[in-house]
């Protein structure tokens with residue numbers, strides 16, 4: 001009986017480990033250096049915890065087999081081994097704190113990029129993303145590089161003004177508002193996150209980035225995509241009945257395609 005239990009423990013351990021080793025259900029390919037750094041950090045965590053997981057379960061099965069046989073007489077009383085307990089508690093503490101600090105650097109890179117390098121606004125493409133139940137609105141500042149002012153009284157989804165943009169003002173005249181995001185490849189993109197109503201969450205799995213959109217607060221994310229393609233933008237915060245279908249897409253295109261796309265958007269404004 002003890003052997004069967006040990007075998008079950010080992011089989012479960014192997015069955016749980018295989019999908020991680022073979023990457024059976026894995027994340028989509030990363031498209032930024034930051035996303036690759038996140039993956040490397042996660043791989044390190046998986047390797048370290050995976051090795052400990054396997055060793056612990058092999059030992060557990062062994063202990064069950066060795067000490068689990070039926071014996072006559074009362075069980076031995078064991079007070080444990082203080083030296084071992086101090087040792088593995090200390091080792092676990094060092095490991096977790098170490099992994100946290102290593103991960104923190106990667107995490108902070110995308111959020112506090114300002115401290116290291118600040119490309120001028122001209123080199124950077126700024127997209128303002130406003131969430132609402134249950135769609136995404138992407139705004140580009142236009143040729144003047146300035147976002148026009150918004151006025152809640154002008155908000156009218158049915159008239160095509162979901163943000164309440166004042167088109168009468170010079171800054172707002174050339175603002176482009178679209179339901180889908182287009183960005184050029186190999187350029188720093190800055191996303192300014194807003195919401196019109198409740199909490200939503202801007203999530204692009206290929207960027208390994210997600211951030212809540214919080215009413216009254218502007219969130220910021222920076223990234224530099226290096227792979228042309230179409231990537232899903234998912235709302236990753238349960239935001240209401242239509243949450244499951246709140247999605248959009250980000251098209252990463254060549255610079256020339258981006259320029260002509262932008263020109264096309266301007267022509268619709270004429």
Ligand SMILES: [Cu+2]
Nearest residue numbers: 200235239246
């Ligand atoms: Cu949402």
